[in-house]
Amino acid sequence: MFSDFSKTLAQAGDRRFRRVIFLGILLAFALLAAVYGVLILILSLLTPDQIILPWVGEIGGIHEVLSWASLLIMLVLSVFLMVPVASLFTGFFLDEVADAVEEKHHPHLPLVRHRSLAESTVQSLRFLGVLLAANLIALIFCLLLPPLAPFIGVAVNGYLLSREYFTMVAERRLPPEDVRALRKQHRASIWFAGCLMTVPLMIPLFSLVIPVLGIATFTHMYHRLLQR
DSSP states (O other): OHHHHHHHHHTTTOHHHHHHHHHHHHHHHHHHHHHHHHHHHHHHHHSOSOEEETTTEEEOOHHHHHHHHHHHHHHHHHHHHHHHHHHHHHHHHHHHHHHHHHHHHOTTSOOOOOOOHHHHHHHHHHHHHHHHHHHHHHHHHHHHSGGGHHHHHHHHHHHHHHHHHHHHHHTTTSOHHHHHHHHHHTHHHHHHHHHHHHHHHTSTTGGGTHHHHHHHHHHHHHHHHHTO
8 A cells, every 4th residue: 555655646747747737736825715706796796885783883803704704604615626636537537546556566567447537527526426425424423523533524525536536547447336346355455555645635735636646556556356
């Protein structure tokens, strides 16, 4: 597992890696900026710029206060949103990153059919829905068991991310039934790798790079497990 990650780090300077990381950063910031813009618009439409309080009088600048408050809220929420946001965009760049890994480390392999934009979109959105639902359930348990909150979050996201990443990589070359059998045979190792990837995903700046490194690492892991 650690050898897989070390191979990924050694290739981190690859032109295609850098391109995908750059596009991922642009898309992530664009999405968060769009969400922030919509939030500001809704607040400006639903709240007056001035209010009158008894014994205080007229208070202005409400919109400005709400703008700064919503910015602070978005910065806090971005820590939690980075995992699903990063996962959403990962599916679009899967083939490019996996191709770069296989061309360098497995040049003898035949080319695979790349998924269409529609297929990538459907798969990414489906996974995003599952990830959000699972995190909502995990949040309930975290509120009930605060001391275990970090472990619950890492365990849930680690399982979902490892399952999805490994499946997406493996299905490029294996039929679904063989992928399920391989994943079941090595589920502990795959889950542990997902947990290790989840921790830096919760750090805003790292979360923009880890999905790309995660695809590459799971590509190495797939080929290593297949040869056992």
